[in-house]
Amino acid sequence: MFYMLFPLTLSAAEGEFTITIKDHRFEPSKIHVPAHQKVKLVISNLDATPEEFESHDLNREKIITGAGKTTIYIGPLKPGQYTFVGEFHMDTAQGTVIAE
Amino acid sequence: MKFYTLFGVVGILFVPLIANAGPSDYVFTPQVIKGEREIDFKMGTEKSGRRPSDSAASLGIGYGVNERWFTEIYAKYKHGDGEGTHYDAVEWENKFQLTEMGRYPVDLGLVLEIERPKEHDEGWEVKWGPLFQFQAGKTQLNTNILFERNYDSEVRSETELLYQWQAKYLWISSLDFGLQGFGEVGKWNNWEATNRQSHRMGPAIFGEHSLGGRREIEYNAAWLFGVSNAAPDNNFRLQIEYEF
Numbered sequence: 001m002f003y004m005l006f007p008l009t010l011s012a013a014e015g016e017f018t019i020t021i022k023d024h025r026f027e028p029s030k031i032h033v034p035a036h037q038k039v040k041l042v043i044s045n046l047d048a049t050p051e052e053f054e055s056h057d058l059n060r061e062k063i064i065t066g067a068g069k070t071t072i073y074i075g076p077l078k079p080g081q082y083t084f085v086g087e088f089h090m091d092t093a094q095g096t097v098i099a100e
Numbered sequence: 101m102k103f104y105t106l107f108g109v110v111g112i113l114f115v116p117l118i119a120n121a122g123p124s125d126y127v128f129t130p131q132v133i134k135g136e137r138e139i140d141f142k143m144g145t146e147k148s149g150r151r152p153s154d155s156a157a158s159l160g161i162g163y164g165v166n167e168r169w170f171t172e173i174y175a176k177y178k179h180g181d182g183e184g185t186h187y188d189a190v191e192w193e194n195k196f197q198l199t200e201m202g203r204y205p206v207d208l209g210l211v212l213e214i215e216r217p218k219e220h221d222e223g224w225e226v227k228w229g230p231l232f233q234f235q236a237g238k239t240q241l242n243t244n245i246l247f248e249r250n251y252d253s254e255v256r257s258e259t260e261l262l263y264q265w266q267a268k269y270l271w272i273s274s275l276d277f278g279l280q281g282f283g284e285v286g287k288w289n290n291w292e293a294t295n296r297q298s299h300r301m302g303p304a305i306f307g308e309h310s311l312g313g314r315r316e317i318e319y320n321a322a323w324l325f326g327v328s329n330a331a332p333d334n335n336f337r338l339q340i341e342y343e344f
Contacts, residue, residue, distance in 0.1 A: 038202070050135070052314075056273035059235055060201065063134045063167075073202035078237065088313055 021045040021064065024089035035079040035099040041072045051093060055084035058097065075099070122176075123332070124156040126320070126339045127266045127280055128244050130209025130231040132197040136164040139342045140172060146332035154180035154332075158191070170195045176215075191215040195231075207233040211244070223253030227262075238270040239278075247288055261288040268306055276306040280322040283331075298331040300324040316343045 015034075019041060020027045033039045045051050045064040053072060054061045064070045074082075077099035086093025123144030143157040155178070162172030172193045179185040191213055198208040209231035216224055229246035243265045250257035261284070268278040281301035286292030304322035311317065317340065324335040 052133075056270060056308075059240060059270055061131070061133060062201075063136070063164075065134075071200065073200060075202070087310065087316070090310065090312070 016040045016042060019043045019095070021047055021051050021086060021093065023047065024049075024051070024086060024092045026084075026086065026093055026095040029095040031095065031097045033075070033077070033097055033099050036076045038073060038075045039077075041074060042069065043072060044069045049088070051089065052087040053084060054087040055082060055097075057082035058084060060084075061087075122156045123154060123335050124158060124337055124339075125264070125282055126337065127242055127264045127282075128195065128209070128211045128231050129242055130195070130197050130199075130207050130233050131201055132166075132168060132170040132195060132209075133164045134167045136162075136170070137344050138162045138172075139344075140174070140339070141341075142337070142339045144335060144337035146335040148326070148332045148334075152180060152182070154178070155185075156188070157185075160191075160193070162193075168197050170197075187218055189215050189217040189225075201233075202235070205234065209233075211246070221254040223250045223257070225250050229262075240266075240268045240270065242266045242268075258287045261285050261291070266304060268304070274307045274309055278304050278306070280304040280324065282324065283328075292330075295329045297328050298326070299328040300326055300331045300335055302335075314344050317341070318343065 015037065017031055017033060017039060019031065021043065024047060043053060043064055045066060045068050048066045050063055050065050052061065052063050058074045060072050060074060062070055062072055074097065079099050082097040082099065084095050084097065123146040124142040125144070126142060140160040140162055145153050145155040147153040156176065158174040158176040160172045160174035162170060164170045174191040174193065175187065176189045176191055177185055178188040194212045196210040198210060201207050211229060211231055213227040214224060225248065227246055227248040229244055232243045234241045244263065246262040246264070247259050248262055249259040264282045266278060266280040268276050270276050279301060283297065283299040285297045291297065302322055302324040304320060306320040308316055308318040319340045321338040324337065326333050
């Protein structure tokens with residue numbers, strides 16, 4: 001029921017979540033994921049310029065090329081909020097993973 | 101100069117070389133960032149008893165060629181044993197990320213370093229080994245097993261076994277903290293007696309500061325204490341990277 005409120009966060013495969021980068025913003029910017037299990041984030045960059053997914057909370061750092069796509073594995077996470085940014089455009093590219 | 105003094109001594113005795121990690125050594129991590137460019141400064145100083153301190157530093161430039169391969173070239177300098185600061189070696193480091201970070205319980209990498217000492221009779225020093233990383237909550241653990249040998253050297257060289265490890269608690273991006281350790285045990289398949297092995301460990305700090313866009317400064321530093329007879333009593337080491 002809860003995930004119905006956030007349809008963009010779910011993709012076909014269980015435990016796999018899709019994020020897009022457009023106009024240097026993450027869509028969605030809040031990603032609800034299950035706690036205590038590994039999660040796969042598939043990030044598509046629709047911008048022409050590269051972006052770097054960076055999160056100290058998640059201990060992840062990865063480049064996504066312009067018009068490119070990448071996969072980032074996170075977790076298992078304790079319930080809580082974990083922020084991430086697009087380091088090349090930190091003013092706009094901000095997001096949160098919410099483990100629950 | 102401790103390392104090369106040792107070379108000379110064992111050369112005279114005509115016995116196998118014993119590896120000696122430098123004071124500016126750092127803990128390798130398996131992650132590679134594609135397209136990352138960095139200027140990398142490392143330094144370290146170590147002291148035992150009343151002996152003059154030995155120091156080493158290096159300045160390198162590195163590049164993440166792709167998502168699996170990071171390469172870096174260093175100029176290395178030394179200072180100690182009555183000699184001023186002098187060029188010591190050039191080193192080519194290659195790091196390979198073998199698994200996607202976080203996909204498996206343990207992240208795997210591989211490092212290969214090739215060093216050409218200024219003194220060419222020391223041949224070519226090759227260091228390689230697997231890199232392991234494990235994360236549990238906000239704690240990151242690294243353990244690396246390294247093999248080191250000199251090829252084409254005037255003094256006969258054996259493959260030596262070294263290790264390094266760190267435990268890092270992810271606190272805030274500008275300041276994480278934990279422990280680091282380094283050691284050399286001797287020939288890889290025939291370890292030295294305990295009192296001839298070198299083991300060092302101590303507290304460490306880590307951090308990064310974004311300068312906007314691609315530019316970022318990262319640092320890590322540790323104060324290591326010798327926990328075996330063959331290790332220096334104290335060793336301070338520091339690494340600062342400017343990424344752009």
